[in-house]
Amino acid sequence: MKLRPFYAVLERELVRMIRQRTRLVAAMVRPLIWLLVIGGGFNSVVGRAHGLNYQDFLVPGVLGMTTLFGAMLAALTTVYDKESGVMRMMIVAPLPHAWIVLAKMVSAALAAIVQALLLIVLLVLLGHFGNGTNWALLAAAVAAASFACAGIGMLTASFSRTLDNFAAAMNFVIFPVFFLSGSLYPVESLPVVLKRAAIINPYTYGVDFLKHAILPASVPTDFSVGLDIAVLAGFSIVALTVASWRFSQESAYEPMIRVLTGKPS
Amino acid sequence: MNAPQIVTTPAAIRAEGLTKRYGEVLAVDGLTLEIGTGQFFGLLGPNGSGKTTTIHMLATLIQPNAGSAEVAGFDIGRNAVKAREAIGIVFQESALDRTLTVAENLRFAGLLQNLPPRTISERSRELLELFGLGQYRATPVAALSGGMRRALDIVRGVLHQPKVLFLDEPTLGLDIPNRRRIWRFIERLREHTSMTVLLTTHYLEEADGCDRVSFIRKGRLVECGAPRALVDDLGKHILEIEGADIERLVARLEPKLGPCLADGDVAMFRWRQEDITELVQLQSELGAKVRSWRVRRPNLNDVFLWVAAGKELRS
Numbered sequence: 001m002k003l004r005p006f007y008a009v010l011e012r013e014l015v016r017m018i019r020q021r022t023r024l025v026a027a028m029v030r031p032l033i034w035l036l037v038i039g040g041g042f043n044s045v046v047g048r049a050h051g052l053n054y055q056d057f058l059v060p061g062v063l064g065m066t067t068l069f070g071a072m073l074a075a076l077t078t079v080y081d082k083e084s085g086v087m088r089m090m091i092v093a094p095l096p097h098a099w100i101v102l103a104k105m106v107s108a109a110l111a112a113i114v115q116a117l118l119l120i121v122l123l124v125l126l127g128h129f130g131n132g133t134n135w136a137l138l139a140a141a142v143a144a145a146s147f148a149c150a151g152i153g154m155l156t157a158s159f160s161r162t163l164d165n166f167a168a169a170m171n172f173v174i175f176p177v178f179f180l181s182g183s184l185y186p187v188e189s190l191p192v193v194l195k196r197a198a199i200i201n202p203y204t205y206g207v208d209f210l211k212h213a214i215l216p217a218s219v220p221t222d223f224s225v226g227l228d229i230a231v232l233a234g235f236s237i238v239a240l241t242v243a244s245w246r247f248s249q250e251s252a253y254e255p256m257i258r259v260l261t262g263k264p265s
Numbered sequence: 266m267n268a269p270q271i272v273t274t275p276a277a278i279r280a281e282g283l284t285k286r287y288g289e290v291l292a293v294d295g296l297t298l299e300i301g302t303g304q305f306f307g308l309l310g311p312n313g314s315g316k317t318t319t320i321h322m323l324a325t326l327i328q329p330n331a332g333s334a335e336v337a338g339f340d341i342g343r344n345a346v347k348a349r350e351a352i353g354i355v356f357q358e359s360a361l362d363r364t365l366t367v368a369e370n371l372r373f374a375g376l377l378q379n380l381p382p383r384t385i386s387e388r389s390r391e392l393l394e395l396f397g398l399g400q401y402r403a404t405p406v407a408a409l410s411g412g413m414r415r416a417l418d419i420v421r422g423v424l425h426q427p428k429v430l431f432l433d434e435p436t437l438g439l440d441i442p443n444r445r446r447i448w449r450f451i452e453r454l455r456e457h458t459s460m461t462v463l464l465t466t467h468y469l470e471e472a473d474g475c476d477r478v479s480f481i482r483k484g485r486l487v488e489c490g491a492p493r494a495l496v497d498d499l500g501k502h503i504l505e506i507e508g509a510d511i512e513r514l515v516a517r518l519e520p521k522l523g524p525c526l527a528d529g530d531v532a533m534f535r536w537r538q539e540d541i542t543e544l545v546q547l548q549s550e551l552g553a554k555v556r557s558w559r560v561r562r563p564n565l566n567d568v569f570l571w572v573a574a575g576k577e578l579r580s
Contacts, residue, residue, distance in 0.1 A: 008376030016364060088360035089421070091326060093377035094350035 005095050006103045013074060013107035017114070027070055027115045028122060031062035035128065050219045059128055060210035061183030066119045067146045068203060070112035072174050075153025078104050079160050098244035105150045105240055112146035137213035144232040145206030151239030152177060152203065158246035177203045182211070187222040202235040275338070277302045277429050277461035278323060282332035285318050292318040294484035295332065300461060307472035308465045310481035311573055316465040317357065319481070320431050323463070324354045337428045353427030355418050357434045363407040367398065367417060370406055371424060378425035385424070392420045396450050412443030416450060423454060432464045436471065444468070469565040480572040487572050492565050499563045499571060500535035504544060507531050507557040514554060521547070526574055536560070
């Protein structure tokens with residue numbers, strides 16, 4: 001097994017993340033706005049349930065949001081890589097092409113984990129985190145959620161050909177995935193149609209896992225930890241398989257082949 | 266008496282009946298090719314003739330619909346990863362990350378090739394010097410000029426010391442000083458290594474230095490040989506005439522000179538003898554009917570034009 005190529009992809013992702021500081025700042029500001037502004041605003045309207053105010057209920061949701069956006073944006077750079085020259089460097093490397101997908105997926109998950117850790121530090125400093133947190137479970141939940149989100153990202157990337165689809169992916173993938181989950185409200189209390197959508201959304205299980213780790217045990221969650229792990233792990237594997245298969249279909253570098261051969265797209 | 270010993274150099278590239286179809290279009294049509302180890306081989310042809318598709322198939326990036334090929338002894342279908350280990354490829358379009366620096370790009374490319382970091386930094390230092398990029402190690406690729414970027418792309422392609430190097434139009438879109446510079450680099454590189462090089466270009470004068478060239482037309486190989494021999498096959502001289510009523514001139518000259526290549530009011534004939542006194546006589550016979558009359562030596566460009574027009578080189 002060749003680890004250096006794998007490491008190369010991870011290193012590039014982290015270098016780019018650190019270099020694009022606005023991306024990192026945005027990744028911190030976005031969840032904090034949700035927590036402090038929207039959570040703070042709704043606090044007075046919604047009231048307390050199970051000894052918890054709305055803002056506290058929102059903590060797992062915004063942490064999940066960081067993993068979702070972090071992993072999705074990193075995975076979607078695969079689309080950028082296809083249009084720029086970078087994919088050419090990767091496809092000529094002496095590796096099975098499925099390796100590239102795996103490496104991209106792991107590096108997207110890693111980017112999400114790093115961003116989640118940064119947010120946790122910020123939340124602890126702001127006093128919104130720490131009481132009653134099961135840290136071991138939290139580590140597992142962040143990792144599992146990050147991988148599943150990276151899987152959603154790799155699937156989206158493997159089916160979008162150009163960067164034009166990138167904005168569409170934001171609107172039609174990230175937002176529905178986020179809103180149709182238990183991030184902002186318990187799945188249990190959703191209307192039937194939305195509830196069904198939330199139940200087939202793998203991200204819902206990531207947020208649920210985070211709730212298990214962060215919220216006090218007295219707060220009811222939607223699923224068991226075992227189910228969360230099974231769904232997240234299963235989905236990650238399926239996503240990886242499908243994305244690898246798509247990638248081996250030449251279509252992954254079709255835009256490039258088209259440019260090079262002058263075929264109309 | 267001993268049988269004469271046959272010395273065979275193993276082929277670096279061997280393709281048999283390679284075919285690629287894009288929908289209705291037959292991009293490469295039953296291409297058969299053998300390139301010996303260490304050869305500098307030019308694949309020449311007009312745009313859209315299938316050069317790039319051929320390279321992409323040989324580099325295992327796209328799969329042929331039919332036929333097979335071996336690169337450095339590895340089958341491009343069954344042993345694609347092994348084949349990729351032995352090849353370097355420089356695409357027409359840049360294969361670099363514009364957001365990373367020169368050194369970071371080479372580190373990324375080298376790690377992808379499974380090279381140890383120490384080897385990467387040693388070789389990139391050497392190659393960057395060789396390619397005149399020594400002082401740009403920390404420069405982001407986005408800040409390099411087109412010529413420097415192409416040079417870096419070649420460094421990227423040879424960092425892992427491939428046995429076979431594919432150069433797809435390495436000088437496309439560059440101005441003449443930069444084209445010359447790229448060729449100097451490639452020559453230096455060839456002095457340092459014994460790589461087999463498969464080059465495509467449509468700047469024909471650049472293919473003069475090739476050991477062997479093949480012309481490809483509509484996905485088929487039409488001519489193959491040493492550049493000098495192909496030029497010699499064409500003839501000793503090319504007669505280029507220009508006149509107002511070119512069709513009548515051609516009709517008059519063709520029985521004597523053989524078929525011509527006509528384009529607008531210019532026509533080109535081949536002349537197979539060294540002696541051109543007959544041509545001189547012809548010129549005085551025609552007199553004022555010809556606006557311009559030029560006899561010159563043929564070059565690879567003429568071969569290309571003749572081949573592109575679908576004419577036989579040898580009569």
